[in-house]
Amino acid sequence: TYNITKWDDTDDFIRQYAIKTGKLLKGGEPDVPNISRMILNDWQRGKLPYYSQPPELPGRTEKQEMQSQFTIEQDFSKIRVIPEFPGEENLLQPSSSKIEEESNTEDPAVVQENESSSSSSDEISDEEQEETKRDLLQNLTSKERRRIIRQNRRHKVGSNFYEVVNVKNRKR
Structure with a gap:
């Protein structure tokens, strides 16, 4: 060249x-x-060409060895993968279910009453559940109530830049 x-x-x-x-x-x-x-x-820029390919090493290459190791073919589409993140359990359950869990752990007698009342109509059981939730909210300390309210509140992730800052010609 x-x-x-x-x-x-x-x-x-x-x-x-x-x-x-x-x-x-x-x-x-x-x-x-x-x-x-x-x-x-x-x-x-690739203006200098290769004139000859470098000589191959005698014997097996690493790629050939890896292919010989993986002889079993697997269908990866059938494998279910669910990513787990720390603290995800708290996000998936609403706070009302947390309150119910706390009530179940505190009063075993209430649990037995709920099981016996399951044979009755759904409307009555819904009313009873609402009453137990109210009672639990009243029995909780102020710290626990504030924690539940904080968990239920939507958190701002981001904001629109143009709503916060006065920018010239923003409506173009």
């Missing part, structure tokens, strides 16, 4: 290429940094 047939070492190659392109400093010395930068740019 550079039409230089023979050179002794890298410096000789750069010197010959500098003379050929005319990149010489005062006194006829080659501009080594500039010429080497030109050659590197040619290399990066």
